[in-house]
Amino acid sequence: MITQAAIATFDSLDLDCGVTLAPVDVAYETYGELNADKSNAILIEHAFSGNAHAAGDDGWWANMIGPGKGFDTDRYFVICSNVLGGCRGTTGPGSINPATGAPWAMTFPPITITDMVRLQKKLIDSFGITKLLAVAGGSMGGMQALEWAVAYPDSVRAALPIATTSRHSAQQIAFNEVGRQSIMADPDWNDGNYYDQRPPARGLSVARMVGHITYMSDESMRQKFGRRLRAGQNKFEVESYLQYRGSQFVDRHDSQGGFDANSYIYITRAMDSYDLTQRGSLPKLFENIKTRFLVMSFTSDWLYPAYQSLEVVSALRSRNCDVAYCSLTSQYGHDAFLVEVNEQTELVRGFLASTFREAVK
């Protein structure tokens, strides 16, 4: 698989809040080869804590992207970029504010899902791609897939919003708020000014622990841990697991280092504030959309429950849009979009193949 990792820099990006960021970096990776008429490009959108490294060794969706896989890099040119506000190469609160020479920290302007997608549009334009074959992503990535279809309907042949929603519920906002409060309760957070000192590792770790509970299901936790005790310790396996995942998030033992706590705050706020319906009812927004949709949800996903996907599907159907919806049976909760490879692969492969046949007609 031909793989490239790079950082693109754009002169400026206008944000929804009115501020213009200048310049802006975007870290991205590509897999496979763009064909001559540039009709085989697929943009993959990562979830909240993801990054541009979607495929290859340790890629967060390596089981779905590669030669012969659901997103088949022998046929398609796959692009994945780190989101605006992130901490994996794209401009975010940990980046240097050119006006001060110091990290933005909490002076970074508030960002939105729409801003993230606007920056991705620049990246896609820079490749000379006028129409993406597909945009696909789960969770926050699915929000971006929806946003692409609504904001740039002529630039997307197909959208695959997976385990996602057009707007967060009160419960989803609540869980994110707990994470933010946990970070901000850590004295080391220091109002976001920790880049030259100890980061708020404890607060960030607890935030991540909460996240992991919401990504799993009651059933998958029972099967994975039950009430088993950790050997030799007076501690439940599930406690050790959460502590491990929390500390791993804070202090990753790879080149990327830990996740940036301020990015956690900015990105979760972008998710919470996103509400497609603020621009009109969903049926109205989908009125003139030619984009094809494959919408998927998972039976045990209680964080992004199926009814949220069905809201999108119903609106698309009411406007006679081309939409396929699959509720996949899984016990893995929200994590299912990352682990239920077999069924997703079949669905994605067929959906992309028929979209591609249309594209090259």
Added chain:
Amino acid sequence: MITQAAIATFDSLDLDCGVTLAPVDVAYETYGELNADKSNAILIEHAFSGNAHAAGDDGWWANMIGPGKGFDTDRYFVICSNVLGGCRGTTGPGSINPATGAPWAMTFPPITITDMVRLQKKLIDSFGITKLLAVAGGSMGGMQALEWAVAYPDSVRAALPIATTSRHSAQQIAFNEVGRQSIMADPDWNDGNYYDQRPPARGLSVARMVGHITYMSDESMRQKFGRRLRAGQNKFEVESYLQYRGSQFVDRHDSQGGFDANSYIYITRAMDSYDLTQRGSLPKLFENIKTRFLVMSFTSDWLYPAYQSLEVVSALRSRNCDVAYCSLTSQYGHDAFLVEVNEQTELVRGFLASTFREAVK
């Protein structure tokens, strides 16, 4: 309603861990009058963060306990005591260790649900009550109701375990562990030694916020908050609510003051470690039990899902025990046992009346 509030002191209490606490205080309240043959006593068990003040002004179950209410104080003598390990008058980690003259803090011995019930038995014995008419409680209180029936089957005519389980699932343990980690991540926790300085208010507040999300349902949060913003603030209503509930827990504006963070740790550990099935299968444990049961769960309670109540009910039925089970339709999640008064009142009133008729035969 005749009300009494008092503290009973017992010489000693043997704990499951092998330690003997001496002496032990128990804060309790009583409502109504004990009849001549002491056959009308009902023990009410509070949930995790509750206390002995169950009825009357601001009582946590005031809507269920009182003259003419479900637990009718014109007919019954109702007792409620603060649990062992608590911070509302009963001996706990914030109490003085007589051997040192300083608060126990984290040197307090580990406690169990069984220990809590053993202490309650002493309290009941001190009233000269040989057989309780009923033991009732929701959540952790329901665990204690189950424990009473199994540990002292001849001392309980009827048990009402509500929205509860015979053992925590991995998910329930996980949410409690996040709360504990949040407290312990707060530098002010100081390994539990904060009684003469600033308590870990921020960590405790975040722990409580997580708790509140799990007590509500997706639906009840949607109805109560939706995506409404707080007037004049760039903040969701649900965020303000959680922050308020978190800080209120830490710094209550009444005579009781804030909840003790070490009690949070000790009591949640007692809940997590509780597993009735360690003493044998549930059917086996219920083999010779004459206690009558009214088991209730709530449709939207995802923290203590109905299947956990049904496990208990199935086991009781398999041994031909006298058990009624009601799944009550509610949108209030786990909080339903505190707010769904009407249906519970009818069920409790009828169940207690028939039990009492049997008792005085």
